[in-house]
Amino acid sequence: MANPRQVAIQTIATAKHQLNRVDFRKAHVKDLFGIHVFNEEAQRQRLPKSVFKALQKTLRQGQPLDPTVADAIATAMKDWAMEKGATHFTHLFQPMTGLTAEKHDSFLVPRDGGGAIAEFSGRELIKGEPDASSFPSGGLRATFEARGYTAWDPTSPAFIMEHANGSTLVIPSAFLSWTGEALDKKTPLLRSMEALSIQALRIVRLFGNSAPKKVFTTVGPEQEYFLIDKNFFYCRPDLINTGRTLFGARPPKGQEMEDQYFGSIPERVLACMAEAESELFKLGVPVKTRHNEVAPSQYEIAPIFEESNLATDHQMLVMEVLRKTADKYGLACLLHEKPFAGINGSGKHNNWSMSTDTGENLLNPGDTPHDNAQFLVFCCAVIRAVDKYAEILRLSIATAHNDHRLGANEAPPAIISIFLGDQLNDIIEQIEKGGAKSTKQGGLFETGVSILPKLPKDAGDRNRTSPFAFTGNKFEFRAVGSSQNIAGPNTILNTIVAESLDHIASALEADVKSGKSLTAAVQALLPTLIKEHKRIIFNGDNYTEEWHCEAEKRGLPNIKNTVDCLPVILKKETISLFTKYRVYTEKELQSRYNILSENYVKTVNIEGQMTAYMAKVLLLPAALRYQGEVATTVNATNAAGIDNSDQLDFLKKLTAAISPLQRSTNDLEKALAHLANGDAYAHAKHMRDKVIPAMNDVRKAGDTLETMVAEDLWPLPSYREMLFIK
Ligand code: ADP
Ligand code: MG
Secondary structure, X not given: OOOHHHHHHHHHHHOXXXXXXXXXXXXXXXXXXXXXXXXXXHHHHHOOHHHHHHHHHHHHHOOOOOHHHHHHHHHHHHHHHHHOOEEEEEEEEOEOOOOOEOOEEEOEEEOOOXXXXXXXXXXXXXXXXXXXXXXXXXXXXXXXXXXXXXEEOOOOOOEEEEEOOEEEEEEEEEEEEOOOXXXXXXXXXXXXXXHHHHHHHHHHHHOOOOOOOOEEEEEEEEEEEEEEEHHHHHOOXXXXXXXXXXXXXXXXXXXXXXOOOOOOOOHHHHHHHHHHHHHHHHOOOOEEEEEEOOOOOEEEEEEOOEEHHHHHHHHHHHHHHHHHHHHHOOEEEEOOOOOOOOOXXXXXXXEEEEEEOOOOEOOOOOOOHHHOHHHHHHHHHHHHHHHHOXXXXXXXXXXXXXXXXXXXXXXXXXEOOEEOHHHHHHHHHHHHOOOOOOOOOOOEEOOOOOOOOOXXXXXXXXXXXXXXXXXXXXXXXXXXXXXXXXXXXXXXXHHHHHHHHHHHHHHHHHHHHOOOOHHHHHHHHHHHHHHHHHHHEOOOOOOOHHHHHHHHHHOOOEOOOHXXXXXXXXXXXXXXXXXXXXXXXXXXXXXXXXXXXXXXXXXXXXXXHHHHHHHHHHHHHHHXXXXXXXXXXXXXXXXXXXXXXXXXXXXXXXXXXXXHHHHHHHHHHHHHHOOOOOOHHHHHHHHHHHHHHHHHHHHHHHHHHHOOOOHHHOOOOOHHHHHHOO
């Protein structure tokens, strides 16, 4: 009888997938975009003029919404949604699980005497009260006082989510406790954006620009992911329950040929991508690029940037739509940071900038950045922030999943540093020495082929190894994990830059007040800032051993894992930063510390339990069966009087390989059973120091057996199969 692995391969070989599920020849991209969004156009068409104006005022200037207009908006939204098949509405929020949460309510209201009407009031639009006692609150709320409220976020438009039998009106919302503490990731993000806006406007005003009323942070998050056949996925309890493979020997061919990056996209995958994109277009998510990534079966999707709050909501949709769509094509979408050991993991490149509401990108250097003082001020503010708060930035990407990636040879290291590129680095060096006089220009690119056009050359090369790189008119924070909600990292980025801008604005304002010209004030301030913070700038290869030594000499923090990162939340410096800008209260920070510690414990505990389970009921039985087969052969040849010393030798080797699996599994189970005294953090330490090493030992024993046991007995699809059979 074939084992599940073999059945999976046979099924894949003969499967017929329906690939032509969308047709862009009939439904054009431009006609699809935003059709499921209650966007400005829909609002203008559907709302009374005065209501539309009031809503726009809220959206553009951040003014609180007049509650009296909420009923009119709710009714218009409901009518619009019902025309698109909606039966229910839901407040979509982002609890501390890192996922999204939704509870659906129908529009239906039965009427006395029979019949029913559809109703949706302004009150229901503005506020929801899910019984939210089971979401992690990190001690912010006891279950006996479990009230949690969702509050409509009008700055992220409502949309329609279709399902097989209808659709749901989805209302992006914040999630707060009865006492007003943030229980989610959206609320702090919105607070951080406001904090940055206030400080950035001070700088913009100093430079004489009074037109902007708001500064937005903008984000364009690139998402990396794997797609493997679902038949394999279902044979891997580790992938199903932990998101990553806990066993798997290195395949003979991995990614060493570098033949996958930007390679031609397999047909089934391309069809899946096209449908996912079409769904995202309908939801108003401006997805722009797709390509094969470095690892086999790894891909990337990237949108055009938007203001951070919307970009975050859209990013959550990207992950959800990718997962759902993959399923329709017989694929499983893996968003874990490191699904396959020894193969590149996945990240989320968080491209970040600041922009005025009048459309000026404040990190756009222009053609001659050396005399673009406003740009240099904003740029130095970021440099200062990243240096001063490197530990907090590192904290923003610390998860058990991302620990497998940061510092390995493919992802940026756990050491936070900034890459500026030749051009900007040259200017910064000039400023430090007393003033920037010139900008290195790129010139033209010589191809050596007369029929090719002469291409303008960028002034600097790219760097793919830096965790935080200036890429022309934005910074790219590359260390964010592929399954992370980007709200967290952006909340922190916005807050540390807000503090920096505050510091700089205060210095410049004081100088100007005392009679100095702004130019003189800037010329005095920037060299000091650069001297103080240039240790964070590194333009070389961040993967090398030399950089690790150099970084240590410079005194840059190198926090290698999540457990070491977590105490940063409770540092005095962290608390005063976040409370000063009203992004997190002290209580909220304490709750994040608890939740993140618990999260780490739970993640590793599930992995540990799964490792032991798989070792016992999948791997050991396969190994014992094979041992039995070999022993039978050895006995039979022995009985026939044939020299079988090599076979006997193999039986000994096999037996010697099975014992470590059993012993290490026992050790792992002991480590898992150990109840640490103390809090979640003490537990987390135990997980890191005892459980993870024990898991690694079991894996090592399992992977050794994978290369010894007959393939027809081995139950788990191998790396070779999962990554290359498409
Ligand atoms: P690269 O090729 O350097 O990765 P792209 O121009 O393709 O750069 O952009 C990568 C991502 O950066 C895209 O999602 C893009 O929308 C985003 N991006 C571009 N400009 C900005 C900006 N001002 N703020 C935030 N993100 C941006
Ligand atoms: Mg990329």
